[in-house]
Structure formats: C-alpha cells, structure tokens
Amino acid sequence: MTSAAAARISVWTVLKWATAIAIAVITIFPIWWMINVVFSLPGEPVAINPRLWPTSLSAGLEKIEMIFTQTGYLRAYGISLAYALLTILGVLFIGSLAAFEFALFDFPAKGPIFGIVMLSLMVPTAVTIIPTYLLTSNLGWLNSLQGLVVPGLASAFGLFMLVQFMRAIPKDMIEAARLDGAGHFQIYWHVALPLCRNALVTLAILTFMQTWGNYMWPLIVTTSPEMYTVGQVVGMFNAPLSHQTVDVVMTANLLAAVPPLLFFLIFQRKIVEGIAMSGTKG
Amino acid sequence: MAFLEIKSLCKSFESYSVLKDIDLSIEKGEFVVFVGPSGCGKSTLLRMITGLETPTSGTIAIEDEVINDVDPARRGTAMVFQSYALYPHMTVFQNISFGLRMSRKPKALIRERVEKAAAILRLDKLLDRKPAQLSGGQKQRVAIGRAIVREPRVFLFDEPLSNLDAELRVQMRAELLELHERLGTTMIYVTHDQVEAMTLADKMVVMSGGRIQQYGRPLDLYDDPDNKFVAGFVGSPKMNFLSATVASVGAGGLRADLAAGGAAALPLIEALAPGARIDIGIRPEQLSVVAAGQAPSADAVSVAGRVALIEDLGAESYLHLHLADDSRIGVRTARHAAHLGEEVRVAAPAAGVLVFDEAGARLRGRA
Ligand SMILES: Nc1ncnc2c1ncn2[C@@H]1O[C@H](COP(=O)(O)OP(=O)(O)OP(=O)(O)O)[C@@H](O)[C@H]1O
Ligand SMILES: [Mg+2]
Numbered sequence: 061m062t063s064a065a066a067a068r069i070s071v072w073t074v075l076k077w078a079t080a081i082a083i084a085v086i087t088i089f090p091i092w093w094m095i096n097v098v099f100s101l102p103g104e105p106v107a108i109n110p111r112l113w114p115t116s117l118s119a120g121l122e123k124i125e126m127i128f129t130q131t132g133y134l135r136a137y138g139i140s141l142a143y144a145l146l147t148i149l150g151v152l153f154i155g156s157l158a159a160f161e162f163a164l165f166d167f168p169a170k171g172p173i174f175g176i177v178m179l180s181l182m183v184p185t186a187v188t189i190i191p192t193y194l195l196t197s198n199l200g201w202l203n204s205l206q207g208l209v210v211p212g213l214a215s216a217f218g219l220f221m222l223v224q225f226m227r228a229i230p231k232d233m234i235e236a237a238r239l240d241g242a243g244h245f246q247i248y249w250h251v252a253l254p255l256c257r258n259a260l261v262t263l264a265i266l267t268f269m270q271t272w273g274n275y276m277w278p279l280i281v282t283t284s285p286e287m288y289t290v291g292q293v294v295g296m297f298n299a300p301l302s303h304q305t306v307d308v309v310m311t312a313n314l315l316a317a318v319p320p321l322l323f324f325l326i327f328q329r330k331i332v333e334g335i336a337m338s339g340t341k342g
Numbered sequence: 343m344a345f346l347e348i349k350s351l352c353k354s355f356e357s358y359s360v361l362k363d364i365d366l367s368i369e370k371g372e373f374v375v376f377v378g379p380s381g382c383g384k385s386t387l388l389r390m391i392t393g394l395e396t397p398t399s400g401t402i403a404i405e406d407e408v409i410n411d412v413d414p415a416r417r418g419t420a421m422v423f424q425s426y427a428l429y430p431h432m433t434v435f436q437n438i439s440f441g442l443r444m445s446r447k448p449k450a451l452i453r454e455r456v457e458k459a460a461a462i463l464r465l466d467k468l469l470d471r472k473p474a475q476l477s478g479g480q481k482q483r484v485a486i487g488r489a490i491v492r493e494p495r496v497f498l499f500d501e502p503l504s505n506l507d508a509e510l511r512v513q514m515r516a517e518l519l520e521l522h523e524r525l526g527t528t529m530i531y532v533t534h535d536q537v538e539a540m541t542l543a544d545k546m547v548v549m550s551g552g553r554i555q556q557y558g559r560p561l562d563l564y565d566d567p568d569n570k571f572v573a574g575f576v577g578s579p580k581m582n583f584l585s586a587t588v589a590s591v592g593a594g595g596l597r598a599d600l601a602a603g604g605a606a607a608l609p610l611i612e613a614l615a616p617g618a619r620i621d622i623g624i625r626p627e628q629l630s631v632v633a634a635g636q637a638p639s640a641d642a643v644s645v646a647g648r649v650a651l652i653e654d655l656g657a658e659s660y661l662h663l664h665l666a667d668d669s670r671i672g673v674r675t676a677r678h679a680a681h682l683g684e685e686v687r688v689a690a691p692a693a694g695v696l697v698f699d700e701a702g703a704r705l706r707g708r709a
Contacts, residue, residue: 232427235394240441240488241415250440254431 091317097310098123123311132285133293133312140290141319143208143278144271148264150213156260158214159222160248164234174223181216185276193280207281208289212271218263225259226252258333265323265331272320290316343406345370345528346391346496351400353386360386362552364400368530368545373522376532377539378549378575384532387549388498391530392419404495415441420489421498424505426481428473428488434460435469438487459490462524479510486521497529503538515541537578540564548572570702573623579660581696582629582671584622584645588614596697598622602665606643608692612707620705623696626660626674632687644689647671649680663688 099114114120127133161167162174192211201207229252237247253260278289297304297312324331344367353361361383368374376384389395391402393414401408409417428437435456442452460466463483473481482502489497503511519542522529533539539546540560548555548563548571556568560576567573573581586598586606596610598620606622614620622643638644647663650670654677661673661680673688680686697705
C-alpha cells in the first residue's frame with residue numbers, strides 16, 4: 061500500500077520535473093542561442109560542427125560597439141525608454157485618479173460611463189488604430205514623442221484593475237480621512253494611492269512589457285528614422301533585404317531583449333504576485 | 343440652550359425614512375449613550391452629527407451654532423469607528439498625527455500633541471509600529487488617539503468595542519470612563535449592548551424604529567420606563583411580561599385576570615374599560631418563590647408555573663418558569679429555591695410591578 065503510493069508519487073514527481081525542465085529548455089534555448097551567436101567568431105555556431113557555447117567575448121563586444129556607434133541604435137534605445145517610462149507614469153496617474161473616483165465615489169451616470177470604458181476592452185486594436193492614427197496626424201503629432209505616448213495613456217485594463225483594488229479600500233478609512241480634514245486630492249494621495257501600491261507596481265510592469273514590445277503603433281506613427289524605437293530598428297536589422305550578417309542581427313536582437321530580461325530578473329516575484337492578484341481579484 | 347441641541351431631525355434614504363423627528367439636548371461634559379436594536383438608526387444619527395450624512399430636515403447645533411452646513415472637519419467633532427479605520431501603511435505616530443498634518447500644523451505642535459495623547463493612552467512605546475503589529479485593544483487606543491489630538495468639542499464613538507473580546511471590552515470600558523473623567527469632553531457613544539450602555543452612560547438614549555423611546559439616566563430608565571420597549575430593552579436578564587385582561591377598575595385600584603391563571607389587584611387608576619388587554623411587567627429580581635402551603639400576601643401579584651430550567655450562577659440561581667398560557671418568565675432567587683420540573687408559585691409586591699396598555703405605553707395612574 062505504502063510502496064504503491066510512493067511509486068505513484070515518484071512517477072508523478074518525475075513527470076512534473078521532466079515537464080518543467082522541458083519547458084525551461086524550450087524557453088531558454090533561443091535566448092541562449094542568441095548569446096551563443098553573438099559571443100562567437102562569425103560563422104562558428106552555424107558551422108558543420110556547431111558549438112553550443114560562446115567562444116569569443118571580444119567578438120561579441122566588438123559587434124555591440126559597432127551597433128551602438130555606427131547605427132541609430134542608441135538613440136532608439138533612448139526613445140524606447142522615454143516612450144515606456146512616460147507611458148507608465150501616465151497610465152498609473154490617470155488610471156489611479158479615474159479608479160479613485162469610480163471605486164469610491166458616486167457621480168451621475170457613473171455606471172454607464174464605466175460600462176463604456178470596459179466595453180473598449182473588447183474592441184481589438186486593429187479596429188481603433190486607423191482612427192487613432194488620423195487623430196494623431198490631425199494634431200500634427202506624427203514623428204513626435206507625444207504622438208507615441210499620448211494615445212496609450214488611458215488604459216481601460218489599468219482602470220479596471222485599479223478599480224478592483226480600490227473597491228477593497230474600506231469606506232470608513234476614506235470617511236475617517238475626510239473627518240480628519242483631508243481634501244479630495246489629499247485622500248487620493250495619502251490614503252488611496254499607498255493602499256494600492258501592489259496594484260500600481262503590477263500595472264507598471266505590465267505596461268512596461270507592453271510598450272517596450274509594442275511594434276505596430278511606433279511603426280505607424282514615427283516614420284522618420286530619428287524617432288525610431290528599438291522595435292523598429294531591430295525590425296530593420298531583421299528585414300529580408302538587410303545587408304547585415306546573422307551575428308550582427310542577433311546582437312541587435314539581444315540588446316533589445318536585455319531591458320525586459322533585467323526587468324524580469326528584478327521584479328520576478330512581484331510579477332508573479334501581481335498577475336496572480338489581478339487574476340483572483342479581477 | 344443646551345450644549346448640543348438636535349431639533350426635529352429627520353433622515354430618509356430615498357423614500358425610506360430612517361430617523362423620525364428626533365429631539366435631543368445634551369449638556370456639556372456628559373457621557374451619552376445611544377442604544378437600541380440593530381438598524382434603529384443610531385449610526386445614522388451619529389453620522390449626521392459629525393457630518394458624514396446630511397439631515398433631510400431639522401437642525402443640529404453645537405454651542406448655539408447650527409452646524410448643518412459646516413464642513414465635517416470643522417465641526418469640532420471627532421469620530422472613532424467600529425472598524426478603527428487605521429491607515430495600514432502608516433505608523434501609529436503617522437496615524438495619530440494625520441489630521442494635524444493635513445491641516446499643516448507646525449511640526450513641534452504635532453509632536454507635542456501626539457506625545458500627550460500617546461501618554462494618556464499608553465501608546466508611547468508603540469509609536470513606530472504599523473497597525474498590523476498591534477493587538478485589537480491597542481488599535482482601538484490608536485483610533486481614540488487620532489480623535490484626541492484634534493481636541494474636539496464632542497467625541498463620537500460608533501460601537502468602538504464590538505470587535506474586542508469580552509474581557510478586553512470590560513477593560514476598555516473602564517479606560518473610556520477614565521478618559522472621560524480626565525478630558526471632561528462631551529462624549530456620545532453608540533452601542534446595541536444595553537449592559538455597556540448602563541455601565542458607561544450619564545444619560546442613555548434608547549432608540550427603536552427611528553425614534554427616541556426615552557432619554558434619561560440609566561437607573562431612571564430602569565426603574566421608570568415610559569413604555570414596554572424600554573422596559574424590555576433595559577436590564578438584563580429581561581423584564582417579564584404577563585398578559586392580562588382588565589376585570590374592573592375601582593377606587594381601590596384595578597383588578598385584572600392573568601392569562602396564565604389567577605387574578606391580580608394593582609394599585610392603579612386608569613380609564614380602562616373592563617375587557618381591555620394590558621401587560622404586567624415584573625423584573626426577575628422582584629419575584630420570589632412562595633413556600634408550599636403558604637398563601638401569597640393579598641397585595642401581591644402571583645403566578646404559578648413549572649420550573650423548566652435552572653441556571654446556577656453561584657451566588658444566586660435563575661429559574662425559568664413555564665406558565666399555563668405557554669409563556670415563560672424568569673425568576674432570580676437564592677440557590678436551591680426550587681427543583682427542576684417542580685410546580686412553584688412566585689409572587690411580586692404589586693407596588694413593584696409596571697403596567698402597560700395594549701399599545702405598549704406605560705400606565706402610571708396611582709391609586
Ligand atoms: N446609505 C444608506 N442608504 C440606504 N439605507 C441606509 C443607508 N445607511 C443606513 N441605511 C438604513 O438605515 C437604517 C439605520 O441604519 P443604521 O446604520 O443607522 O443602524 P444602526 O442603529 O447603527 O444599526 P447597527 O446596530 O446594526 O449598527 C438601516 O435600516 C439601514 O438599512
Ligand atoms: Mg451602526
């Protein structure tokens with residue numbers, strides 16, 4: 061009886077581990093292959109006798125230096141960072157302000173307005189992208205940072221998530237603050253915001269991943285090379301008619317993947333927590 | 343005019359009327375307790391005094407100033423919530439000083455007031471803790487501290503002790519009384535626990551169904567209730583009610599037939615027609631067991647019943663009697679006054695019983 065149970069458990073354990081390892085290998089291999097190609101002498105990893113580990117640190121550094129100095133990559137990096145950070149700030153600020161009102165106060169037509177905002181979650185980007193483009197273009201914002209950032213500032217998903225969190229704030233707490241003489245904005249700033257810090261961090265992470273990886277919108281809005289984001293530059297490296305060799309293309313890709321990777325390593329626990337939370341609370 | 347004066351105050355939520363025509367005067371420095379069953383509008387009344395709800399009609403005045411339209415933060419009232427409503431992300435110091443910081447008081451003043459309040463409430467060593475690291479009683483004290491530093495004219499407490507266990511509740515009650523003595527500030531306290539109300543109150547406001555049933559000193563309400571509701575609500579164990587029918591009213595008093603069997607002669611003159619239904623209220627401690635074979639004295643109300651349950655409380659026992667009309671009454675007696683299942687007769691001096699008419703109003707006409 062006991063041995064049967066033990067056998068079952070061990071089979072199960074083996075299966076579990078095998079699956080986990082397989083998934084890990086499948087996920088990590090492309091990244092590892094990228095590193096492998098970049099930090100090797102040209103041609104080596106794809107030779108008849110390919111190697112699975114890097115051979116030349118200096119070859120890799122040389123390629124990185126070449127990309128940073130001889131292409132617009134560094135500028136694109138800056139623009140992408142600015143795009144991501146400004147979007148995060150905007151989404152957090154606007155989303156939390158709106159969520160504060162929706163979750164904790166009553167105002168006329170609150171239900172229908174919230175409904176409309178939530179409805180927009182169901183409309184695919186492909187449908188809205190042309191009107192948004194026309195609007196941006198009419199404002200004269202093509203090829204500008206505000207053209208990149210502003211249309212992404214109001215996030216219906218962010219609002220939804222923050223509203224769920226703020227609804228959990230006890231009404232007594234808001235009333236106590238009011239009796240203590242705190243104004244509307246003070247209540248928001250000193251009570252509501254700190255109480256949904258976890259949600260804000262989660263939303264910041266999700267927004268970062270989304271904006272850093274956003275390819276379509278920058279492609280449409282910033283057509284002149286000096287406003288290219290990392291995604292666009294990498295896209296050019298990857299294009300079929302690109303005159304770059306495979307290892308240089310790989311370097312460009314690796315560099316683009318570094319910020320999200322770092323982000324993941326730093327915030328790994330928060331990300332898991334946050335996604336779990338937005339799943340259960342939402 | 344009184345310190346806090348409430349005049350013909352009404353409150354409705356949409357069409358649902360919660361408070362009806364409340365009139366109340368509270369003197370400076372009094373400890374007033376609002377007590378009543380759940381849903382009777384105690385919290386709503388308190389919230390209107392502090393400004394979290396607006397009255398539908400009527401006025402509230404403090405020190406002769408009508409405060410209906412004064413901003414809640416400027417009324418000079420401070421409220422302590424049942425849930426404490428502490429900010430979990432702030433330390434005790436930050437929690438207590440929140441109001442002062444919001445009104446941009448000088449740092450030195452903030453520190454001084456917080457330290458003074460912390461000393462009164464024995465929170466000195468806890469100022470750097472977060473609420474999650476405090477016990478229930480300590481959280482309660484922080485919530486009170488937050489009220490104290492505002493130096494209000496009136497403290498408002500909404501069931502502040504109901505989240506605490508019984509022992510701590512008794513202790514906090516004593517602390518609240520001590521605090522009241524020390525500060526001398528007017529305090530209004532809401533509870534649905536009438537024992538708590540009796541022990542704390544200078545004056546007690548018994549509410550039911552959105553109306554004030556009676557307002558006065560706890561013992562006056564106990565001894566001389568205005569109606570059946572107050573009589574039944576104040577006092578623990580509860581007052582017993584015997585239903586009866588008027589047989590005759592004469593110069594000598596009123597004779598009534600008890601539904602549980604027997605008759606009672608009551609020293610009461612009222613314009614009641616024979617056949618009118620009344621309720622006779624008798625407190626458990628007024629009743630005593632009549633020894634077998636002995637007749638109850640002529641001027642006593644007596645009734646017989648079977649002992650259904652005995653609660654031995656140590657010094658005394660509490661008998662539950664099952665009467666002939668299927669009602670139950672409680673009797674407070676010495677130990678071993680009766681045995682379970684035994685038929686006993688209990689009696690109370692007629693002068694000590696209260697009489698209520700069919701609608702529940704007290705009949706006071708003395709012979
Ligand atoms: N915002 C509101 N909207 C509608 N009805 C309300 C509102 N607040 C209170 N009520 C109703 O008013 C009545 C009185 O409520 P209140 O909270 O004052 O009762 P309470 O005496 O404090 O009861 P408890 O002892 O349970 O706290 C209740 O029937 C309640 O349903
Ligand atoms: Mg209440």
